[in-house]
Amino acid sequence: MTLTFIIDILGTVAFTISGVLTAMRKGLDPFGILIIGFVTAVGGGTLRDVLIDANIAWMRDLTYLYVIIGSAVVAVVLRKKLSYVRRSLFLFDTIGIALYTVVGVEKGISAGFPPLICIALGTMSACFGGVLRDILCNEIPIIFRKEIYATACILGGIAYFLLLKTPLLVDWVVVISGAIVITVRLLAVTFNLSFPSIYNEDENVKL
Amino acid sequence: MTLTFIIDILGTVAFTISGVLTAMRKGLDPFGILIIGFVTAVGGGTLRDVLIDANIAWMRDLTYLYVIIGSAVVAVVLRKKLSYVRRSLFLFDTIGIALYTVVGVEKGISAGFPPLICIALGTMSACFGGVLRDILCNEIPIIFRKEIYATACILGGIAYFLLLKTPLLVDWVVVISGAIVITVRLLAVTFNLSFPSIYNEDENVKL
Amino acid sequence: MTLTFIIDILGTVAFTISGVLTAMRKGLDPFGILIIGFVTAVGGGTLRDVLIDANIAWMRDLTYLYVIIGSAVVAVVLRKKLSYVRRSLFLFDTIGIALYTVVGVEKGISAGFPPLICIALGTMSACFGGVLRDILCNEIPIIFRKEIYATACILGGIAYFLLLKTPLLVDWVVVISGAIVITVRLLAVTFNLSFPSIYNEDENVKL
Structure with missing residues (x-):
C-alpha cells in the first residue's frame, strides 16, 4: 500500500x-x-484517469466504493457532531483538494507528463469533483466564488516540483505540498485574502 | 441483433x-x-463507454444517429399528439432510465466488472443524459428534484443481480429489472412517495 | 506543421x-x-480526443499550454483595447467555433469515421468549451440562447463534405467551411435571424 494510495483514499473520504x-x-x-x-469523490479522479488514459481507479478497486459508502453512512450518522465543527463543509473540501492535487500530480508524473501538464492535471482532478457537486446541487460552482481555490492547487503543484529538486524524500515532498494547498486556502479564507479582480468598474469596460 | 441492442435503441428513442x-x-x-x-440520448451511453474504455456505441454504428434524427423529427411532428399524453416528458424519461440502467449493467458485466460497479455504471449511464439535458436547458437537474429517480435505477440494478441467481432466463432478468425501475418511479410519483430528507429543520443544523 | 495544427492553435487563442x-x-x-x-480552450478538443480515443492534444504537446497562458496574459493586458472592439467576446467565440468545427471534422475523418459522425464530432468539439465556460461562470449556456450557434457548426460541417466532392484542394475546403461557420453566425446575429421556435404559445401545448 503506497503513500499515494493512502492519500487517495483519505481524499475520497x-x-x-x-x-x-x-x-x-x-x-x-x-x-x-x-x-x-x-460523484464528488470520484469526479476528479475519473477525469484524471480518462485524461491520462489509465484505468479508472474506483472501477478497478472496490475499496473506493466501500470507503465512499462507509464515509457517507458515518457522515449522515454524525451529522450533528459535524455541525459543531464550524465550516465543516469548507474543511473537508479543503482537505479533499489538497490530497487530490498531490495524487493528480503524482499520477501525471508516473504517466510521464511534463511538470506543467502535471500541475494542470492535479488542479483539474482536485477541483472537478467539487464543481460537479455544486452543479448537481444547483449551487454556484465553488471555483467561481471569490475565494482562492484552484489557485491553492496550482501553488501546491508548483511547490511539489520545486521541492523535488531539494534533497527531501519524496514522501516529505508529498506531505509538504499537500500542507501548502491547505495552508494557502485556510489563510486566504481566514484573512479574507483574494487576488484583486482585474476588471475595474471605473474603467467602464464594456466587454 | 441482441436483446441488449434492441433495448439500447429503444432507450435512445x-x-x-x-x-x-x-x-x-x-x-x-x-x-x-x-x-x-x-445529447440526452447519447450522454449516458458515452459516459458508460468512456468509463469501461469501450468503443463509443453511437460513433461506431450509424443506427443510433439515424434513430435519433428520426425520433426527433417524429416527436416534433407529433408534438400536439404527445401533448395529449399527460406528463409525456416524465414517461419517456422514465422509460429511458429503465432501459439504460439495464444496458449499463449488462455492458459492465460483459467488461468483467463486479456487481457493485455494474450497478453504479448502470445508474450513472441512465441518469447522465437527463442531467446534461437539464443543465443545457437551464433546468434544475432532475436528479436533484425531490423524487425517487436514481434510486429507481439502483434498485433495478440490485434486482438484476438478485434475479440472476434465480433459474430465470437472462432475457427475463433484463425485462423484469427494467420493469422494476419503471414501476418504482411510477409508484413514487403517483403516490408522491419519497424518502424522508435526513436534514431536519428542527435540529437547526448549521452545516 | 500542418494547416490543421495551425487552425487548432488559432482556435485555442x-x-x-x-x-x-x-x-x-x-x-x-x-x-x-x-x-x-x-477550460474554454481545451474543453472541446479534450471531449473530441476522448470520443475518438486519441491522445489528448494539449497533454502531449506543451505548445497548447504556452499558447493559452500567453493569450490569457495578452488578453488581460489589452483588455481596454479589446473593449473597443464591440462584442469582442462574440467575435472570439465565433472564430473559435469555426476553427474547432473544422479541426473536429478533420480529426474525425483521420480516425476513419463516416461524415455524419464527423459533423457531430466537429459540432460538439466546437461548442463544448463555450458550454463549460458558461456553466462555470454561471451564465446561461450560449448554446441555449436564442441565436444560431451550433447550427452554424453543423452547416459548416455539411459544407466541408460537399466541398470535398468538388475539385477544390483540401486546404481550400478547410478555409471555406470555416468561413461558412463564421458567416452564418455573423449574418444570424447581425440580421437577428433565427429559426422559428417550434413551440407555439397559441397551440397551448402543455408538455
Whole structure:
C-alpha cells in the first residue's frame, strides 16, 4: 500500500463527506445523498484517469466504493457532531483538494507528463469533483466564488516540483505540498485574502 | 441483433423524445431541439463507454444517429399528439432510465466488472443524459428534484443481480429489472412517495 | 506543421480570449481568469480526443499550454483595447467555433469515421468549451440562447463534405467551411435571424 494510495483514499473520504454535507443541506433523500457523495469523490479522479488514459481507479478497486459508502453512512450518522465543527463543509473540501492535487500530480508524473501538464492535471482532478457537486446541487460552482481555490492547487503543484529538486524524500515532498494547498486556502479564507479582480468598474469596460 | 441492442435503441428513442420535449418547451429552434435530443440520448451511453474504455456505441454504428434524427423529427411532428399524453416528458424519461440502467449493467458485466460497479455504471449511464439535458436547458437537474429517480435505477440494478441467481432466463432478468425501475418511479410519483430528507429543520443544523 | 495544427492553435487563442473576457466580466481573480481561459480552450478538443480515443492534444504537446497562458496574459493586458472592439467576446467565440468545427471534422475523418459522425464530432468539439465556460461562470449556456450557434457548426460541417466532392484542394475546403461557420453566425446575429421556435404559445401545448 503506497503513500499515494493512502492519500487517495483519505481524499475520497474528505470529498464524500463534503458531498454528503452539501446534499443534506439541500434536503436530498438518503440515496441522493449517497450519489452526490459518490460523484464528488470520484469526479476528479475519473477525469484524471480518462485524461491520462489509465484505468479508472474506483472501477478497478472496490475499496473506493466501500470507503465512499462507509464515509457517507458515518457522515449522515454524525451529522450533528459535524455541525459543531464550524465550516465543516469548507474543511473537508479543503482537505479533499489538497490530497487530490498531490495524487493528480503524482499520477501525471508516473504517466510521464511534463511538470506543467502535471500541475494542470492535479488542479483539474482536485477541483472537478467539487464543481460537479455544486452543479448537481444547483449551487454556484465553488471555483467561481471569490475565494482562492484552484489557485491553492496550482501553488501546491508548483511547490511539489520545486521541492523535488531539494534533497527531501519524496514522501516529505508529498506531505509538504499537500500542507501548502491547505495552508494557502485556510489563510486566504481566514484573512479574507483574494487576488484583486482585474476588471475595474471605473474603467467602464464594456466587454 | 441482441436483446441488449434492441433495448439500447429503444432507450435512445425514449431519451431523444424527452430531450426534444424539453427543448421545445424552452422555445429552441429546430437545430437546437435536435442537439438537445442528441445529447440526452447519447450522454449516458458515452459516459458508460468512456468509463469501461469501450468503443463509443453511437460513433461506431450509424443506427443510433439515424434513430435519433428520426425520433426527433417524429416527436416534433407529433408534438400536439404527445401533448395529449399527460406528463409525456416524465414517461419517456422514465422509460429511458429503465432501459439504460439495464444496458449499463449488462455492458459492465460483459467488461468483467463486479456487481457493485455494474450497478453504479448502470445508474450513472441512465441518469447522465437527463442531467446534461437539464443543465443545457437551464433546468434544475432532475436528479436533484425531490423524487425517487436514481434510486429507481439502483434498485433495478440490485434486482438484476438478485434475479440472476434465480433459474430465470437472462432475457427475463433484463425485462423484469427494467420493469422494476419503471414501476418504482411510477409508484413514487403517483403516490408522491419519497424518502424522508435526513436534514431536519428542527435540529437547526448549521452545516 | 500542418494547416490543421495551425487552425487548432488559432482556435485555442480565440477560445482562451473568449474565456478570459467572460471571466474578467465576472470579476474573477488572475488565476480564475487563467483557468476559465484554459477550460474554454481545451474543453472541446479534450471531449473530441476522448470520443475518438486519441491522445489528448494539449497533454502531449506543451505548445497548447504556452499558447493559452500567453493569450490569457495578452488578453488581460489589452483588455481596454479589446473593449473597443464591440462584442469582442462574440467575435472570439465565433472564430473559435469555426476553427474547432473544422479541426473536429478533420480529426474525425483521420480516425476513419463516416461524415455524419464527423459533423457531430466537429459540432460538439466546437461548442463544448463555450458550454463549460458558461456553466462555470454561471451564465446561461450560449448554446441555449436564442441565436444560431451550433447550427452554424453543423452547416459548416455539411459544407466541408460537399466541398470535398468538388475539385477544390483540401486546404481550400478547410478555409471555406470555416468561413461558412463564421458567416452564418455573423449574418444570424447581425440580421437577428433565427429559426422559428417550434413551440407555439397559441397551440397551448402543455408538455
